[in-house]
Amino acid sequence: MPPTSxxxxxxxxxxxxxSSCAATVKTAExxxxxxERDLRERKxxxxxxxxxxxxxxxxxxxxxxxxxxxxxxRKGELPKLTDLLSGEGKKFPHAYFDEHLxxxxxxxxxAAWTTTMTGVPPAEHGVAxxxxxxxxxxxxxxxxxxxxxxxxxxxxxxxxxxxxxxxxVPTVYERMRKREPNILIWVALHQLYSGADRMxxxxxxxLAKALEEGxxxxxxxxxxxxxxxxxxxxxMLDEDVVEKVKDALEDEDDPVPDILTVYLTGTDLYAHVxxxxxxxxxxxxxxxxxxxxxxxxxxxLRERDALKDRWVVVTSDHGHTPVRHDTKHALWTExxxxxxxLMKKAGYRPRPFQMxxxxxxxxxxVLCEGGATAYVYLADRSTCTDPKLACDWKKPPRYEEDVxxxxxxxxxxxADGKLAPRLKGTIDLILTRRPKxxxxxxxxxxxxxxxGKTMPxxxxxxxxxxxxxxxxxxxxxxxxxxxxxxxxGDIMLLAHNGDREIPDERYYFASKYRSWHGSPSRQDSEIPxxxxxxxxTADEIRAQVTPLLGAAPRQQKVADVLLGLRAARRQ
Ligand SMILES: [Zn+2]
Numbered sequence: 031m032p033p034t035s036x037x038x039x040x041x042x043x044x045x046x047x048x049s050s051c052a053a054t055v056k057t058a059e060x061x062x063x064x065x066e067r068d069l070r071e072r073k074x075x076x077x078x079x080x081x082x083x084x085x086x087x088x089x090x091x092x093x094x095x096x097x098x099x100x101x102x103x104r105k106g107e108l109p110k111l112t113d114l115l116s117g118e119g120k121k122f123p124h125a126y127f128d129e130h131l132x133x134x135x136x137x138x139x140x141a142a143w144t145t146t147m148t149g150v151p152p153a154e155h156g157v158a159x160x161x162x163x164x165x166x167x168x169x170x171x172x173x174x175x176x177x178x179x180x181x182x183x184x185x186x187x188x189x190x191x192x193x194x195x196x197x198x199v200p201t202v203y204e205r206m207r208k209r210e211p212n213i214l215i216w217v218a219l220h221q222l223y224s225g226a227d228r229m230x231x232x233x234x235x236x237l238a239k240a241l242e243e244g245x246x247x248x249x250x251x252x253x254x255x256x257x258x259x260x261x262x263x264x265x266m267l268d269e270d271v272v273e274k275v276k277d278a279l280e281d282e283d284d285p286v287p288d289i290l291t292v293y294l295t296g297t298d299l300y301a302h303v304x305x306x307x308x309x310x311x312x313x314x315x316x317x318x319x320x321x322x323x324x325x326x327x328x329x330x331l332r333e334r335d336a337l338k339d340r341w342v343v344v345t346s347d348h349g350h351t352p353v354r355h356d357t358k359h360a361l362w363t364e365x366x367x368x369x370x371x372l373m374k375k376a377g378y379r380p381r382p383f384q385m386x387x388x389x390x391x392x393x394x395x396v397l398c399e400g401g402a403t404a405y406v407y408l409a410d411r412s413t414c415t416d417p418k419l420a421c422d423w424k425k426p427p428r429y430e431e432d433v434x435x436x437x438x439x440x441x442x443x444x445a446d447g448k449l450a451p452r453l454k455g456t457i458d459l460i461l462t463r464r465p466k467x468x469x470x471x472x473x474x475x476x477x478x479x480x481x482g483k484t485m486p487x488x489x490x491x492x493x494x495x496x497x498x499x500x501x502x503x504x505x506x507x508x509x510x511x512x513x514x515x516x517x518x519g520d521i522m523l524l525a526h527n528g529d530r531e532i533p534d535e536r537y538y539f540a541s542k543y544r545s546w547h548g549s550p551s552r553q554d555s556e557i558p559x560x561x562x563x564x565x566x567t568a569d570e571i572r573a574q575v576t577p578l579l580g581a582a583p584r585q586q587k588v589a590d591v592l593l594g595l596r597a598a599r600r601q
Pocket of ligand 1: 093139298302
């Protein structure tokens with residue numbers, strides 16, 4: 031198949047969206063983007079696919095927690111997805127529904143999907159969150175900026191493989207290709223696609239994604255006018271990506287891919303801003319937008335006779351927790367009372383909140399935000415006592431002189447609010463550990479308890495039970511204790527959020543939203559995993575996949591399931 035791109039039609043479609051968004055600069059930039067990228071060339075004589083192993087349709091849904099999805103399926107509210115899973119009414123004789131999978135910490139998109147698609151935790155793959163600091167390069171990585179608005183890095187995920195370049199371990203696709211050099215892999219819109227043959231995205235999807243912040247602002251504006259945020263703009267993301275995959279599958283000259291990944295993202299984006307709250311918003315969205323889109327995808331696959339022994343694997347990255355849409359609860363980066371405001375008062379110089387800073391801008395601290403959590407990275411301040419000099423970020427900070435004073439400042443302020451009154455009582459846990467050089471395996475986080483003292487996480491949680499938090503110690507170890515564990519910061523802050531029953535008592539590190547995630551709570555962390563194949567009974571599937579998942583599976587196990595299913599011979 032010759033490398034081609036088929037951009038024409040979609041660009042016209044997105045022009046309409048853009049005129050309403052009035053983002054002319056981005057339009058010009060993005061109109062040049064192909065809607066499809068061939069990532070690798072296949073030699074003319076090479077087989078076009080690898081049909082001796084069972085094919086897989088992988089459906090990652092963004093921001094859908096387990097209870098919500100399973101409840102809707104069991105109530106028969108998602109008929110097209112039910113069909114795809116070979117369900118009959120409320121019964122699923124050919125599907126295994128896992129009841130134990132928990133997301134990464136933080137329960138957030140970039141860390142979670144990287145974990146799913148590599149099979150190793152953040153402390154190994156290095157993507158600690160939607161934004162994080164790479165000390166050895168002295169640079170920020172922000173595939174989905176939270177502490178500032180900038181759509182460019184998100185666009186670059188699709189145009190330049192930005193996420194691919196941040197991940198330092200092989201993906202599931204690369205591991206499959208090592209076993210089967212001719213495997214044909216298509217990935218639609220998912221952020222990580224190293225090892226795939228083809229990345230598919232509709233131009234309008236990328237445009238809308240790029241304009242996500244614009245959409246959110248538009249949603250705010252609509253709310254001020256007494257209108258609801260316009261869900262159609264979010265729906266277009268998913269409808270377009272499915273349409274794009276459908277178009278690609280229509281070409282009878284191309285084999286249907288052995289592995290087809292189709293990422294649906296609108297559920298999460300809409301849940302963040304929906305006035306009706308994330309649960310109602312996601313239910314309606316899944317029913318009215320995602321399910322019909324899946325119907326279109328499934329019927330095209332049936333047309334190509336490509337479903338009869340194909341594994342269908344459905345999962346998600348995290349749940350959602352309603353929060354208050356106001357500056358009291360949004361612990362963003364603006365103002366003296368903000369987290370960086372506190373850091374300045376404590377004598378630190380935070381890095382400006384933007385993707386790139388000029389060489390002459392120096393800083394000795396970096397704050398990265400991510401909803402329920404935030405990371406603080408500190409320099410060895412003895413390397414930059416003169417504020418005109420850049421700190422040596424390759425060195426770890428000194429525990430007593432650089433880390434503990436700031437941990438103490440956050441701790442004290444949380445009790446008395448003297449440095450930053452607005453932040454008083456907003457933090458649940460302040461975590462820290464003795465820093466190690468970045469090349470070494472990092473220690474797990476401990477809980478800072480004041481006066482320069484810390485307590486191991488397990489012992490602390492025993493003394494101070496957090497009944498809504500699950501697998502906290504294990505997941506924070508996955509995040510922090512490894513060769514790239516320093517990317518979770520020298521200090522990690524967990525806001526009161528997933529530990530609180532009501533939105534009025536929940537805080538989040540981001541600009542104003544109506545829902546966020548990231549905490550270790552059940553609500554944010556319990557994710558679905560459905561594995562279906564119409565050639566097998568539910569019990570037979572259970573017998574195949576439970577040894578791969580183990581007893582208390584965390585998100586990295588999904589990769590083992592995908593590899594395991596694909597390893598079998600096709601019957
Ligand atoms: Zn989200």
